[in-house]
Amino acid sequence: MSKGKVLVVGSNATRIEIQGGKTGPTGQYLNETVVPVMALIDGGYEVILATPDGTKPHIDEASLSAQHFGGDAKAFERAKAFYAGDPSMNRVRTIRQVIDDGLDSYAAVFVPGGQAPVVDLMQDPELGEVLRHFHTQKKPTALLCHGPVAVVAALPMAREFRAALVAGDHAKAEALAKGWQYAGYKMTVFNASEEKYVEDQILHGKMYFTMPEALTAAGGMVVSGTVDFAPHVIEDRELITGQNPRSDQLLGATLLKALEREVVAI
Structure with a gap:
């Protein structure tokens, strides 16, 4: 018998903007998606992907x-x-379908990383609805690597906020973020020096903004780990954020502990 349902919100992006009007390949990271999901399923939870x-x-x-699996080929x-x-990875729904069917039946929400959430999820109004619901209900909200940038979708003007960042207008972005639900929360995210490796080795170009900048x-209090690419997870109230790909197992374990606390509280 399932202990409850966890909503996993994925991205549909395949390209990401880089400076100079170009784009580079993107998507979700395999380990960042399946490692926490498999931990949830092993822990007795049903996973719904949208x-x-x-x-x-x-x-x-x-x-x-x-x-990305510690060198373990198996x-x-x-x-x-x-x-x-x-x-669980093939019965995909739209975020709108999930919202219309009701979010109250979900125990938590998880957003995997890879750079893809920077393209669509951070400005998706329907994800904004989801985040505001879980924030109001104080239910675990977990995001990994680039995934944490998606929490800005909770802003009423998330698209304009992102556009201001792309334009380099941080003052405008800050003004658009007034009243953000997660202002003052401690959180972590893929940091600028980790991003430089991706820009140099994979994208071969610079992104328009870094995740800590966003x-x-x-209004977030961004805290990076002391060593790049080492596991680092921060939990502040209902928000659980992991910094990088190697935080996959730690984030999954932290989310499971938060879910178990919810069960005990009930």
């Missing part, structure tokens, strides 16, 4: 490596098989 358009998220090819193969074949402009 995206803006109801199609399955694209996996960034940069994440298709055993190095774990990498299990992850690929899980994402390809498990029903969350700080919105």
Whole structure:
């Protein structure tokens, strides 16, 4: 018998803007998606995957490596098989369908990383509805790597906020963020020096803004770990954020503990 349902909100983005009017390949990271999801399922929870358009998220090819699984080739193969074949990853709904069917039945929400959420989720109004609901209900809200930037979707003018960041107008972005639900929360996210590696080695170009810049402009208290690419998770009230791909297992474990606390409280 299921302990409850967890909503996983994925991205549909496959390209991301880089400076100079160009774009680079993007998507969700395999390990950041399946490691926490498999932990939730092993912990007795049912997972429902939703995206803006109801199609399955694209996996960034940069994440298709055993190095993201501690060099464990068997774990990498299990992850690929899980994402390809498990029903939880293939019965995809739109975010709107999930909202219309009612969010009260969900115990938590999880947003995986990869750079893709920077493109669509951080400015998606329907994800904004989801986040505001879980914030109001004080239910666990977990986001990993680039995923934490998606919490700005809770802003009424999230699209304008993102556009201001792309334009380099941080004063305008800060003005648009007044009254943000997560202002003053401690949180972490893929930091600028970690991003530089991706820009240099994968995108071959610079992004328009860093993730800490975005969350700080919105009013978040961003705290990075002392070592790049080392596991780092911050939990502040209902918000659980993980900094980078190697935070996948720690974030999943932290989310499970938060869910168990909710069960005990009930």
